[in-house]
Amino acid sequence: MTPETEPIAILAVDDEPGVLALVRRCLDDERVTLTEAASGRDALAHLVNGAALDLLITDLRMPEMEGDELARQVRCQDPDLKVLYLTSHADRLFEAKPLLWAEEAYLDKPFSREGLREAVALLLFGRTTL
């Protein structure tokens, strides 16, 4: 299976249903299996079931558990997991995490379809197209 045909498993987490719907629309691709969660707790519950994951896309600011804390907890199970933070406040991300890991990136809200697809492709494959 080549990188161009390999299935991609993504977990998207945001407490705003409209943002999840937009992510789903942007990543509408037969290779992508997108699972959605409305909170950090929902996301962790999904991962307890042992689902394999290539990428976590998470809002940074969420009630109960913020995105960087979710990523930290998920990494305890899967240290190599790639993470894309969606944020309307990049300053907050860098207050919480002065340095991003090599497997991490962030994308400012509002984002375009091309912007999201490019960020996902860069993180997963090191190229600009999915």
Add this chain to the structure above:
Amino acid sequence: MMPPILDPDRARHDFKNQLAIIRGFSEILIEETPVGDPRRRDLEEIHTAAVTALALIGRMYPDV
């Protein structure tokens, strides 16, 4: 009635989220609507309004 949002940082975040959804979907629909389709101009108006409102947020909450 929902409680008022008193935290300006939260207000900015939540308001920006909604406009990001409007901007994102309208952008996709413009891309998928052929040039010459009369609905395209309507979609462009929605998109422009969302972009303008996002810029207004930056002016309303310059310090957060």
